[in-house]
Amino acid sequence: MTQNKEIQLQDLGNKDYKETWDYQEELFKGIVDTKIRNRREEANSETSNYFLFVEHPHVYTLGKSGDLSNLLLSEKQLEAKGATFYKINRGGDITYHGPGQIVGYPILDLENFFTDIHKYLRFLEEAIILTLAEYDIVGTRxxxxxGVWLDVGTPFARKICAMGVRASRWVTMHGFALNVNANLGYFDNIIPCGIKGKAVTSMHAELNTHVDEKLVKEKIMKHFSTLFECEFV
Known part of the structure; x- marks a missing residue:
């Protein structure tokens, strides 16, 4: 199979979580179907890769291995906060998405790059770590x-970027959520990622100033394309 190193970039702006999830599933299925057809018909059709940037209205999502008790709100309280809740098919536990957060969903056929999920997750983390470094924020694993953390191994360890992915037939979906200017108060309603006693932070909180999200996206893309040796189109 010829490797397609081009990734179609789409910035969806502010979009409902469920609508975006459905759209991810559609793109994901398209790639998987091509791969199945290639195998069945001994064909050599190129598979597509996508990268979606999006910002969601307030929403809590629970991964398939997650524990519902990590959501500390009732249905009524969720409603009062203008937030929604979904159980979804990615790895990981519970997380929050909302305005001021950059969410990235790479929907890639890893056979176009490398077939190693562990390496894939490390590269996602690395793209964020390198982006934060440009703002003099030291992100680590x-x-x-x-995900990406600050001050690991100290009492002040805090998470700045959450990650959870799903992969099937080497095709990925879901991705990362980087807190840029997010309202961190919404994290108080969950035990983030099921990890008790770990704080969350944002670029805004660390730098004490509003951060240009468009610029952050450009930096993420720059580092992502270097790591994955790909080209955004």
């Missing part, structure tokens, strides 16, 4: 916990 926390052993056994996906």
């Amino acid at each position: 926390s052993e056994g916990e996906t």
